[in-house]
Amino acid sequence: MNVKTALMLGLAIAGFSLISSANKVEARPNFKKIWAETYPGSKMLVAKKCGVCHPGKTKKEKNDYAKAVGKGLGKRKQTDKEIIIKALKNAETMPSPVEGKTFGDFIKADQQPPSKKAE
Secondary structure: OOHHHHHHHHHHHHHHHHHHHHOOOOOOOOHHHHHHHHOOOOHHHHHHHHHHOOOOOOOOOOOHHHHHHHHHHOOOOOOOHHHHHHHHHHHHOOEOOOOOOEHHHHHHOOOOOOOOOOO
């Protein structure tokens, strides 16, 4: 194999790698985008991003608000936008760990919904 052929092969592999990595598809819908559309102008989303539901370092960690939303999704990898919006709205009405307040009270106040302390 001469140098010219090796260079062309290397460039072809590099180009293919760039093209294939640019079109990644996530199995789950963009909850952050749907949340932003449902609650436009939320300063909390700008500050917390995915931390609105995932307060830890990994997406596997969920706060009580995320668990409340999850109950309304019906399945683990829900992709129907309308069902996701309905789950978000339903979670608003659920009681938070703070007595007398719902998760919706915190969202309307642009505050992080609290979770119960681990016992």
